[in-house]
Amino acid sequence: MTFSAILVPAELADAVSDRAWLAALVESERALANAQSLAGILPAHVAAGIAGACRVDVVDADRLAAEGRAAGNPVEPLVRHLRDAAGDAGDRVHWGATSQDIMDSAAMLVSKRALGLVIARLDDLAAGLARLAAAHRTTPMAGRTLLQQAVPITFGLKAAGWLVAVVDCRRRLDDLCAHRLAAQLGGAAGTLAQLGDAGPEVVRLFAIELDLAEPAVPWHSDRTRIAELGAALSVAAGALEKIARDVALLAQTEVGEAAEPPGGVSSTMPQKQNPVRSTVAVACARQAVGHASVLLGGAGQEHERGVGGWHAEWDALSGALAMTGAAAANLAEAVDGLRVDTERMRGNLDAAGGAIMAEAAATLLAERIGRKAAQEVVAEAAKRAAAGGGTLRAELAASPVEGVASEELDRALEPDGYLGAAPAFVDRALAAYEEERQR
Amino acid sequence: MTFSAILVPAELADAVSDRAWLAALVESERALANAQSLAGILPAHVAAGIAGACRVDVVDADRLAAEGRAAGNPVEPLVRHLRDAAGDAGDRVHWGATSQDIMDSAAMLVSKRALGLVIARLDDLAAGLARLAAAHRTTPMAGRTLLQQAVPITFGLKAAGWLVAVVDCRRRLDDLCAHRLAAQLGGAAGTLAQLGDAGPEVVRLFAIELDLAEPAVPWHSDRTRIAELGAALSVAAGALEKIARDVALLAQTEVGEAAEPPGGVSSTMPQKQNPVRSTVAVACARQAVGHASVLLGGAGQEHERGVGGWHAEWDALSGALAMTGAAAANLAEAVDGLRVDTERMRGNLDAAGGAIMAEAAATLLAERIGRKAAQEVVAEAAKRAAAGGGTLRAELAASPVEGVASEELDRALEPDGYLGAAPAFVDRALAAYEEERQR
């Protein structure tokens, strides 16, 4: 990844690094020997010999990649190195397996660990959002649709909406992590013929060794699991992009309702406070979606092993994991130090002469003169206010509607009184968050 | 959709047609009135008046679209037509709601119904695949990796792999259908302020009316649900593409192991039996993935309503639903009438001089002379066989390995004896299928 450290925290980059993949490959080969030993088809001392050889430093990752060019995968050369290192036990290294068994199982291990980090960063983010939602449960601000002020909401409601999205995406990733990351073991074409009758039992023990799910059948060319993972990361990245965009929109000079913690300095413009973490989060999210598209578009793999579709997954999977996690991490930082300007929020409600209260006014008037007439009265007043630079309140007061007392109108035009279910919705979101935490 | 009927069955096209959307829009408006009445904020006779107006023929769908151009959505003109039709009750049509509430709720209704059809077609397909898996549990054929013959498998195992993918995709769609299709009701910007304190209660009743899930908070600009649906359809489409490609590969003139039911005639080549349904299934699947990419890439919607991201969803959602269902329907037809040529499968195992049994031979020899030597002996024999046009069996017999009896070698080279766990895996797949059916 180009200048990776700008976007991706080190722990996420490490979790999908070639070294992490190599460690997972080696671990899969060891688990295979162990499983065969437990199944009674490999003497314990042979398994022990193999286990001893299965160290991450059996070969350098770069060398492995270079040597893997001929066969088109890193497992073929790895097995040779492991055989050399295992001495007498060497002949039974990789016994009954095919390269894809080891590579796919490693992909699941890498995914499991990286997903752990992705979920942890989503948890950080969710905690920050929950704090914002609770703290600003009743803080009024402008709700904006098509980027136009619509009616008042609370900042807590906005944060609650962000929170629910994160909680939902986290749940899906957690479910996949727990249930759909499965060991792969099928041998050359899915029959495990070299293992005789012991095949299914070895699969069971192999999955236990790796702490992965046991699949009903080998899934060499059924990439549903991989596609599901890519899909869930893509969905999460989309949710993160939405939040990050909103933060950047709130931080606009002309809006000024939120600001990231200082840091986004500009070398030439001393006044700028760039929303750098949100910006970077958007960049990560978009790349995650791109990587996931490779996983979603590549499911049509031929017969018992795909012609290239499989090989295209490795980097795309690494990228989707790292970039989704990076989006969450960067956004969590932005949210954690977010400076919320509640005064500016309040002030912006008056920005357009208080026209944001038009629906509230129309609702009040409708009770007296009917919906249609009320809409017209308010629309006219809003138009006059906009044209003359006055306020909606003044224009409505200037042509009072019969039966509507001035104090009544004032009350109706008060944003704090027109927040509807916003606080209740905040409570519901926080409850959903707590429920997910208790799972 | 261009020449839609070539790809999409009528029932699926209907389920996402403008008329279906219009019906769902109207149903949502009726449900809103009913919910408000049940919540005690709308007199029953007013609700009844609204319900009476809420008929699908209140306006023509084409006209609605044309009239919806100004506001950028079809709900704004629909509400006007409903108000006209509802007479005295007209003022309370759409009360408290925003256009997106109705459009999103309708999208969920359309999705629910179309998903029902998608799942039904997946069920047809799964039933066909289960039949194939059971019938061909032990039918030997060549396993192929990177399109090269690898080791024998059974056709039942191949069908079992297809089946598991379909079962997994179906489960996810079913879960989404049951739990994640939620009503939308938030009013102008998510507070339901016009409904006063009754907002959450109206949401609850509205969801019940529509038989949709009740969301924790309005999700106007949290498109996770839409993205999840798109993602699951994309994953399913990928799985279907894989199966369809495999069928077409098996149907190749030079392979000839399967053929679709007759029908794919060519106007100029009288001999051709094109795998038309599989071909069409691939086409549908690829379009489904394309439509889903719009849903996955469009989640970054601004503040309380997106600038265009939302509007881009309607057609993409319709397309993803119809095309995934169409892929399943076409493929189910192909599978249902699939003519399986087990003799040809058996014959192809001998295609390359029986070289497909090389692993089996090497496994046998390894027991006597070690893995490495065995590999070399077999590789040499395979090379000689390929060069001379002979068989692996003959070449191995010509230079016998000490301690390996001729009959033993014959047994090892028999594909039926080297099927490993294939039948067991078939049983596991069928069990998983049955379990899903019992859910």
Added chain:
Amino acid sequence: MTFSAILVPAELADAVSDRAWLAALVESERALANAQSLAGILPAHVAAGIAGACRVDVVDADRLAAEGRAAGNPVEPLVRHLRDAAGDAGDRVHWGATSQDIMDSAAMLVSKRALGLVIARLDDLAAGLARLAAAHRTTPMAGRTLLQQAVPITFGLKAAGWLVAVVDCRRRLDDLCAHRLAAQLGGAAGTLAQLGDAGPEVVRLFAIELDLAEPAVPWHSDRTRIAELGAALSVAAGALEKIARDVALLAQTEVGEAAEPPGGVSSTMPQKQNPVRSTVAVACARQAVGHASVLLGGAGQEHERGVGGWHAEWDALSGALAMTGAAAANLAEAVDGLRVDTERMRGNLDAAGGAIMAEAAATLLAERIGRKAAQEVVAEAAKRAAAGGGTLRAELAASPVEGVASEELDRALEPDGYLGAAPAFVDRALAAYEEERQR
């Protein structure tokens, strides 16, 4: 397309309708007969008989699609209808051709006509942008990077940037239209064997008849032309999305520098002036990108005719054309009636205490006290201004830098004096636009 008329102008919808495709199919069959006649391999009266049958109403488009289901394309049934209609000449209808010849040639005809409309709408848009650029060549406004005010620009420069993008995208589409839309004629598998020696000559005449380019070889499974077209539409859609997003950002209540012509009414919020056309343009652009992704991802078509990849193109091509054109059309409307508020632009330059002039101030001071010291002085002043709600000018004036006269500082802090090459760049953009118009 769901509620098509909301997004897509009728002429564009018509240009990619089933009827338009049918007309192009029929035209291709007629051109084939004419070309064979001109090449001397078909008697003129037979060609005339075929030409007489080749009318768009030879069959209904819906019926054709239904009948095309069996063969998986509409040409097979169309040929039957044409043969029936052509009487004695019927046997020579479609002579030497394959279904894909006719379908691909029709796709090129549909593309050519639809592209003409797309380009016309891009021309409308470019004209509107050129007017804006010229009219606001020196109108100062805030330049915004990462959505933060950066330094002053002119609105003309912004419009010039939009214009250059449109001109570049238009040029590419025009080039493709002129050079890369090619006739397709190869017969069953690309050899035109049924035409004997006359093949290449018939190709040449066929291309002339259709006013399409003559390809070097049949391109049944080389989809580069289709992918290029999808790519260029996707690029154009992206450029249009950028402009539409900018318009919506300028129209924000808190920014208020531009507004679309009235029309985007809200049913419940009388004050709202939604940027509907920009919103719709964004929606169209995103769908165009989605459709194009099918064309770009589907190039891997097998041997002499793809298994599904080809069939997936038809709707994707229609969609990419219609949606790109619709994005341009909607955006052209928005731009045409755009109300530009130059006072608000001027006012927003003072929004953050004039901090947008910090770079200008630092540039002046750097001449006296060096870059680093100048940066610090200005950064401190900007910080004080932001904290105290004062202006940058006041803070700088309060702690004068030796050797910088007050009037000098005033001049430096004047946005009109810090517009750099903005007007010159506007002129360059307009020149590039004129050059493209003269092509």
Added chain:
Amino acid sequence: MTFSAILVPAELADAVSDRAWLAALVESERALANAQSLAGILPAHVAAGIAGACRVDVVDADRLAAEGRAAGNPVEPLVRHLRDAAGDAGDRVHWGATSQDIMDSAAMLVSKRALGLVIARLDDLAAGLARLAAAHRTTPMAGRTLLQQAVPITFGLKAAGWLVAVVDCRRRLDDLCAHRLAAQLGGAAGTLAQLGDAGPEVVRLFAIELDLAEPAVPWHSDRTRIAELGAALSVAAGALEKIARDVALLAQTEVGEAAEPPGGVSSTMPQKQNPVRSTVAVACARQAVGHASVLLGGAGQEHERGVGGWHAEWDALSGALAMTGAAAANLAEAVDGLRVDTERMRGNLDAAGGAIMAEAAATLLAERIGRKAAQEVVAEAAKRAAAGGGTLRAELAASPVEGVASEELDRALEPDGYLGAAPAFVDRALAAYEEERQR
């Protein structure tokens, strides 16, 4: 990139490495100083001082990335290091520029060099394909549509089709390389205000220094150039995927018409000759399409600098370049050593009882008994042949059509006599290739 060396040749990986980017960044800063000196706004000795500091080892790329995290780009810290290294000249490092100016210009330099390699690999491939086309101009083989044998073609025609696609994609990349890779220089928001009146002249000289095109206006947020590049790479990747898939299909055990040079060994199946380079080429192509989708989907960048859209480009651009080049390189290797089995090609023409000659037979008979009757006679014969395992020739001979001599039928059923324009098309493709080489 995960195990990069398996897929990507070292020179391509190097060309998009962080070090290559760093070198291009440094070169851009040097060019900026030089251009200002030539424009007369920077003393020559200051420019010389800056030039002296602009070495690639001014800072380590990893450190740069880590330090770039705060500002969200690598240029901000790079400028600090360059200023330190430039001593007295330090204050004028980066004068008038913004980070994106340097990063975008560097992106263009990186693209130019990497594109050079991509094009060189496409040239290798084209040369190999031209050799195949010429050598097999008249080598008969089965043409296959929907993977069914259709009519005979020549292998030269197939290679010619591949060649034309490569030539077309190469031309587009070459054009972009020559005309659309442009320098970027606009300063903070596109006005170059810090450069006073000299802005446009500095842009001109800067572009000359970098040997890049001079843009009409700064293109900070007009990403058309980047999208075009991504699009052209995506199109090329698609064309490469098609060829690679075809090679793998030809190499199938049951088809056996082509084989890659030895190398794709399997650790457990000694007989296998995997099409590894084609497989890897497919994998690279799919990833290139994925990376390009980020560039195509990310054009909607806000105002004068995008919120994340820009930052998402860096890795996607590197990836699209490297992966397209890698696809070409791997495929060129496959093609270069391709073993073509012309006997097998000839043999496969008889595979289905010679049914591939059905169209030829029907064409002959049609001259005597009309098209429809001829079709029926041949279809019946083909059906009998398929059912009975006989040949089409025998079945047709058994029920002779009046007026068709036996020798005439024999001639018609000879594949070599039914190759139509295949050789002529090969010549046209080779001519197009030569023309492109002379450009």
